[in-house]
Amino acid sequence: MFRKTPLLVAILMLAFIACTSKKEAEDAAKKSPTPSEAAAPQPEVHGTEVKAIELTNPLNKEWVSAGKVNYELKCLACHKLSNEKLVGPGWAGVTKRREPLWIMNMITNVDMMLEKDPEAQKMLEECLVRMPNQNISQEDARKLIEFMRSNDGEK
Amino acid sequence: MKYNHLLLCLAAAIALPAILVTPSCKPQNPVSAVEGDAAQKVYVAPGKYDEFYNIVSGGFNGQVAVYGIPSGRLLRIVPVFSQFPENGWGFSEETKPMLNTSHGFVPWDDAHHIALSTTNGEHDGRWAFVNGNNTPRIARISLSTFRTEEIIEIPNSSGNHSSPFLTENTEYAVAGTRFSYPMDDDDSNPDVDISTYKQNFKGTVSFIGIDKETGRMGVSFQVLLTGVNFDLSRGGRGPSKDWFFFSCYNTEQANTLLEVNASQKDKDFIMALNWKKCEEYVKAGKGKKSKVTYAHNVYDEKTHSATSTMEHETIVLDPKELKDIVYFMPCPKSPHGCDVDPTGEYICGSGKLAAIIPVFSFSKIQKAIADKSFEGEFDGIPVLKYDAVLHGEVKKPGLGPLHTEFDGKGFAYTSFFVSSEIVKWNIEKLEVVDRVPTYYSIGHLSVPGGPTRKPHGKYVIAYNKITKDRYLPTGPELTQSAQLYDISGDKMKLLLDFPTTGEPHYAEAIPASLVTPKSVKFFKIEENNHPYVAKGEKEAKVFREGNKVHVNMTSIRSHFTPDNIEGVKMGDEVYFHVTNLEQDWDVPHGFAVKGANNAEILIMPGETCTLKWVPDRVGVFPIYCTDFCSALHQEMQGYVRVSPRGSNTPLSFSTGNKAEPTGGAK
Numbered sequence: 012m013f014r015k016t017p018l019l020v021a022i023l024m025l026a027f028i029a030c031t032s033k034k035e036a037e038d039a040a041k042k043s044p045t046p047s048e049a050a051a052p053q054p055e056v057h058g059t060e061v062k063a064i065e066l067t068n069p070l071n072k073e074w075v076s077a078g079k080v081n082y083e084l085k086c087l088a089c090h091k092l093s094n095e096k097l098v099g100p101g102w103a104g105v106t107k108r109r110e111p112l113w114i115m116n117m118i119t120n121v122d123m124m125l126e127k128d129p130e131a132q133k134m135l136e137e138c139l140v141r142m143p144n145q146n147i148s149q150e151d152a153r154k155l156i157e158f159m160r161s162n163d164g165e166k
Numbered sequence: 167m168k169y170n171h172l173l174l175c176l177a178a179a180i181a182l183p184a185i186l187v188t189p190s191c192k193p194q195n196p197v198s199a200v201e202g203d204a205a206q207k208v209y210v211a212p213g214k215y216d217e218f219y220n221i222v223s224g225g226f227n228g229q230v231a232v233y234g235i236p237s238g239r240l241l242r243i244v245p246v247f248s249q250f251p252e253n254g255w256g257f258s259e260e261t262k263p264m265l266n267t268s269h270g271f272v273p274w275d276d277a278h279h280i281a282l283s284t285t286n287g288e289h290d291g292r293w294a295f296v297n298g299n300n301t302p303r304i305a306r307i308s309l310s311t312f313r314t315e316e317i318i319e320i321p322n323s324s325g326n327h328s329s330p331f332l333t334e335n336t337e338y339a340v341a342g343t344r345f346s347y348p349m350d351d352d353d354s355n356p357d358v359d360i361s362t363y364k365q366n367f368k369g370t371v372s373f374i375g376i377d378k379e380t381g382r383m384g385v386s387f388q389v390l391l392t393g394v395n396f397d398l399s400r401g402g403r404g405p406s407k408d409w410f411f412f413s414c415y416n417t418e419q420a421n422t423l424l425e426v427n428a429s430q431k432d433k434d435f436i437m438a439l440n441w442k443k444c445e446e447y448v449k450a451g452k453g454k455k456s457k458v459t460y461a462h463n464v465y466d467e468k469t470h471s472a473t474s475t476m477e478h479e480t481i482v483l484d485p486k487e488l489k490d491i492v493y494f495m496p497c498p499k500s501p502h503g504c505d506v507d508p509t510g511e512y513i514c515g516s517g518k519l520a521a522i523i524p525v526f527s528f529s530k531i532q533k534a535i536a537d538k539s540f541e542g543e544f545d546g547i548p549v550l551k552y553d554a555v556l557h558g559e560v561k562k563p564g565l566g567p568l569h570t571e572f573d574g575k576g577f578a579y580t581s582f583f584v585s586s587e588i589v590k591w592n593i594e595k596l597e598v599v600d601r602v603p604t605y606y607s608i609g610h611l612s613v614p615g616g617p618t619r620k621p622h623g624k625y626v627i628a629y630n631k632i633t634k635d636r637y638l639p640t641g642p643e644l645t646q647s648a649q650l651y652d653i654s655g656d657k658m659k660l661l662l663d664f665p666t667t668g669e670p671h672y673a674e675a676i677p678a679s680l681v682t683p684k685s686v687k688f689f690k691i692e693e694n695n696h697p698y699v700a701k702g703e704k705e706a707k708v709f710r711e712g713n714k715v716h717v718n719m720t721s722i723r724s725h726f727t728p729d730n731i732e733g734v735k736m737g738d739e740v741y742f743h744v745t746n747l748e749q750d751w752d753v754p755h756g757f758a759v760k761g762a763n764n765a766e767i768l769i770m771p772g773e774t775c776t777l778k779w780v781p782d783r784v785g786v787f788p789i790y791c792t793d794f795c796s797a798l799h800q801e802m803q804g805y806v807r808v809s810p811r812g813s814n815t816p817l818s819f820s821t822g823n824k825a826e827p828t829g830g831a832k
């Protein structure tokens with residue numbers, strides 16, 4: 012027992028040193044800018060949760076065509092307009108299957124959805140590719156929904 | 167013997183618990199030992215950012231590297247003058263023009279000095295400039311994309327060493343000839359006897375104008391000078407902002423065995439040049455037009471492509487006729503660094519072979535010029551009296567002074583190559599106050615903001631020429647390295663060694679807060695004006711123009727469109743124009759094809775890059791993504807079928823099409 016004491020003291024001392032330096036290191040780390048503090052990036056439109064959207068009839072034709080342009084530029088690579096799954100699910104019937112708000116947030120806030128929303132997580136398990144953030148503004152996302160509604164036969 | 171020495175050192179280390187690490191068994195004084203809190207001072211916790219960007223030229227690798235300070239972590243290699251197969255720089259069709267010169271394609275250089283753009287003499291975080299010493303060039307790198315945006319060749323020049331230092335508001339970058347050469351009118355380099363150096367060889371210093379908004383460069387004017395070696399330079403600031411200072415060696419004008427023959431005189435020169443006055447003379451039409459040929463290469467962020475244009479004219483000023491633009495100041499002996507302090511009053515010369523550091527006073531220079539305190543002329547240029555322009559000398563500071571940087575608190579930090587140390591001294595009093603060893607043979611050094619009106623201080627970084635025993639050996643060629651010292655207290659303290667890519671030649675360090683907020687995350691696909699862009703898979707196509715086959719293809723996690731291409735024939739040149747459709751940060755895609763004789767390419771989100779491929783045999787060849795992009799990255803692949811010359815396989819392309827070939831000619 013007695014013999015072991017110096018070793019114990021040494022261990023305690025080491026632990027003390029380790030704790031001190033860990034704390035100081037953490038303090039030092041706090042002082043250096045974190046990613047969120049330092050970054051005030053180029054207009055980042057992704058990541059704000061949309062709380063409500065309004066649907067009106069008849070469809071806004073300008074939005075439908077603007078939505079189509081954006082679909083062809085940023086979505087078509089993975090989503091067909093039929094119900095055939097490519098990388099992601101086909102869009103046929105999507106506005107019937109999903110709440111428009113859910114679709115809005117998948118487009119504009121996919122990171123939050125994949126983190127929190129069980130339905131979105133289920134899709135990731137099926138597709139295995141995270142839906143990319145394509146930096147689509149809320150305004151443009153709303154137009155995409157108009158295009159989806161048109162694709163689902165709404166007038 | 168060596169082993170005994172090691173044991174002794176070990177014993178000493180154990181005996182002195184305060185010294186936790188003995189960095190080397192060289193003769194040392196106590197400050198060479200790293201102190202206990204050094205690790206904490208350089209520790210940047212996982213996920214946290216460094217406080218400074220350190221922009222470091224790579225010497226013989228022709229590139230620029232970016233490190234975080236204080237951690238010393240390598241963040242990025244920016245290819246500049248050298249081809250970089252890792253991302254296709256200088257190999258892709260878009261970037262090949264960047265390396266064009268009047269000598270044709272020169273895919274390498276010797277990159278020496280960094281100059282960060284300033285406004286009112288303070289860092290503004292817009293651009294980094296770097297010089298190519300070999301084929302005289304200056305490059306401009308954007309600090310928002312960390313890409314080389316422009317390279318301009320310097321006409322009437324050879325060995326662009328004293329470059330690309332800047333005037334206070336980044337009006338000009340300078341370029342000076344290290345290698346004088348026989349220069350006659352109109353940029354020809356005549357066939358003369360080398361021994362006629364004194365009669366025929368000339369040097370120039372060039373002022374490269376920089377557009378305030380775009381950063382675009384142009385050769386504004388050149389000053390024709392006598393044949394000596396222009397070594398380093400600095401722009402004035404504050405009261406001296408209209409002036410530029412250049413160190414000159416080989417005033418002996420030797421053309422052989424310079425090691426001996428250029429070390430004869432006790433004093434060479436620092437040249438003081440009034441660029442503002444030069445500007446006036448140019449405006450007044452006092453310059454002479456010189457017919458030259460030089461390449462001007464510009465990268466356009468919207469077309470994602472570079473163009474190379476040959477320019478044919480410069481304006482040359484002759485100081486033998488324009489008497490009040492250039493003066494020489496005697497400076498002991500073979501001066502190298504020529505550094506202006508933050509106040510703009512003091513110019514520190516570093517005579518490589520002198521045992522003093524002379525400090526010149528700008529106000530005395532002005533007075534000496536007004537009083538005509540000349541001791542004579544050198545090739546028609548007035549030489550000011552040494553005593554009339556001298557603030558004073560730092561006596562016995564060390565051996566082989568090279569470069570000086572400043573902390574803004576009245577102290578200067580000079581590197582000493584021969585005695586391998588940094589010496590801190592008081593500028594006003596000319597007194598040495600501290601010294602630390604470097605491991606080993608320091609060249610340049612950098613204090614964050616050191617060459618500006620407002621240094622950020624805190625650290626000095628040593629860029630060493632030799633590492634010898636500091637790192638695990640890797641055969642005859644060892645890593646190059648830098649060392650970080652804390653200068654926040656009275657005494658300099660060694661904190662960290664960190665290895666570098668290439669030879670870390672010169673560097674500047676800038677607070678992250680001036681750069682990070684402007685960092686571009688992706689290129690907007692809507693703004694992509696590349697002639698072969700495919701904005702969406704609908705625009706993907708393959709078409710033929712004679713023997714050229716253009717593939718306008720897209721990439722997105724995780725497939726290419728098209729990914730099956732047929733109808734390519736032997737004798738064709740295939741151009742893969744790959745557009746990355748992603749619009750998120752940090753999602754590049756790669757593109758590679760079997761047997762490509764050039765490189766792979768990396769395409770950033772929203773960008774289009776082109777890889778040229780000339781098939782050398784018939785068959786089916788894979789194409790695939792080389793940058794791990796998603797869980798299905800290994801699936802990101804396709805095939806190109808190459809048929810024999812003259813075969814009738816129709817040109818076709820598809821993705822996800824199991825049976826019927828789609829498409830055809832344009």
